[in-house]
Structure formats: C-alpha cells, structure tokens
Amino acid sequence: xxxxxxxxxxxxxxxxxxxxxxxxxxxxxxxxxxxxxxxxxxxxxxxxxxxxxxxxxxxxxxxxxxxxxxxxxxxxxxxxxxxxxxxxxxxxxxxxxxxxxxxxxxxxxxxxxxxxxxxxxxxxxxxxxxxxxxxxxxxxxxxxxxxxxxxxxxxxxxxxxxxxxxxxxxxxxxxxxxxxxxxxxxxxxxxxxx
Numbered sequence: 467x468x469x470x471x472x473x474x475x476x477x478x479x480x481x482x483x484x485x486x487x488x489x490x491x492x493x494x495x496x497x498x499x500x501x502x503x504x505x506x507x508x509x510x511x512x513x514x515x516x517x518x519x520x521x522x523x524x525x526x527x528x529x530x531x532x533x534x535x536x537x538x539x540x541x542x543x544x545x546x547x548x549x550x551x552x553x554x555x556x557x558x559x560x561x562x563x564x565x566x567x568x569x570x571x572x573x574x575x576x577x578x579x580x581x582x583x584x585x586x587x588x589x590x591x592x593x594x595x596x597x598x599x600x601x602x603x604x605x606x607x608x609x610x611x612x613x614x615x616x617x618x619x620x621x622x623x624x625x626x627x628x629x630x631x632x633x634x635x636x637x638x639x640x641x642x643x644x645x646x647x648x649x650x651x652x653x654x655x656x657x658x659x660x
Contacts, residue, residue, distance in 0.1 A: 467559070468504055469603045472497040477565050494556045505548040561606045563595035582617050593617035 473496040478489040495501050515525045533542065537550035569576030571585055578584055582591040593613055595606050602609050 468500055470601065472499050495553055501549050501552055504552045505545060508548055508552065561595070563598050563601055563606055566592045566596040567599050568597040569599060581620055591617060
C-alpha cells in the first residue's frame with residue numbers, strides 16, 4: 467500500500483451544469499518513485515514470506531498465479547517485471563482526498579482558507595477529506611471527523627459573535643439575549659443562555 471504517493475490526480479468540471487459528473491484523472495503511478503516504492507514493498511513481502519519462521523506454516527509464493535499476462539514478455543521476478551506487475555494491479559482503497567486543498571491564498575492550488583471558506587465564493591465552506599493538503603498515513607475516518615468537529619466549532623463561534631454584536635448594538639429597552647459558550651463537567655462544549 468502506498469501511503470504517501472507523489473503522483474497527483476486532478477478533478478475538472480465537465481461543464482457548467484452542476485448535475486453532470488466531474489472528470490476525474492487519478493494519475494495513479496504517474497510518478498516513477500511510487501512504482502519503485504511499491505516494487506520494493508512487494509519484494510520485501512515475498513522475502514518475508516520465504517523466511518523459515520513462516521515456512522513452518524506452509525507459506526509459499528504461488529508462482530503460476532503470479533505470472534501476469536501483460537508482463538510475460540519480461541524475465542520473471544526482475545525489477546522490470548515487478549514494475550509491470552505493480553502497474554497491472556493498481557487499485558484504490560476509496561479514500562479520496564486532497565481535491566480542495568486548504569492553504570494560503572497565495573498558493574495556486576489552495577481552494578479553502580484556514581476557516582475552510584472557499585476562496586472567491588461567499589458563504590461556502592468545504593469540510594471533508596478534500597481539504598487535507600496531503601493524504602494522511604492511515605485511514606482518513608478520524609481526521610475527517612476532526613475536520614467536521616472543528617468546522618462546526620468555527621461556524622458556531624462565528625454565529626455566536628454575530629449574535630453578541632447584534633445584542634450589544636440594540637438599545638431599545640427590549641431584553642437582549644447573549645449567548646455564552648461554556649464547557650460542561652464532561653468536557654463537551656455546551657451553549658447556555660444567560
């Protein structure tokens with residue numbers, strides 16, 4: 467499994483119609499470094515499987531099945547063969563991310579600011595795996611939950627500040643409601659009305 471691929475894909479709009487699916491260009495293994503890393507990982511796994519410790523359990527490399535049809539023209543088990551092998555068996559684990567990168571406005575690839583607001587589009591935030599500048603080294607579930615929790619705190623904070631300003635700016639004799647963010651004994655944030 468490639469944890470930190472150097473190859474970068476891209477996503478493009480097919481048209482101005484929001485109902486049309488976008489164009490996805492994954493560009494898997496476009497960077498030769500990625501192929502080399504996978505090849506060396508494959509060779510290490512085979513070597514691991516050939517250790518005496520694992521042979522006691524009957525492990526073996528099933529050579530017949532591992533002769534890839536599109537790589538038969540290459541001498542078996544050479545680096546060239548393994549490179550071809552890696553390119554034939556490429557797949558994703560469906561953790562798409564990094565398509566709407568968070569970064570400074572000066573970064574030409576950045577889509578959102580640190581508050582997850584989309585540059586140039588008022589009132590729109592992106593809060594999912596797409597805002598991560600690079601892929602994490604593991605499952606993206608926990609980081610995506612963290613992103614959601616963080617953006618919910620940012621949005622609540624934004625609206626609470628607006629409410630406080632509005633409450634302070636009105637002086638017409640009516641009762642003003644001011645919200646205070648507190649922390650309950652269990653550590654969770656709660657919003658109470660004073």
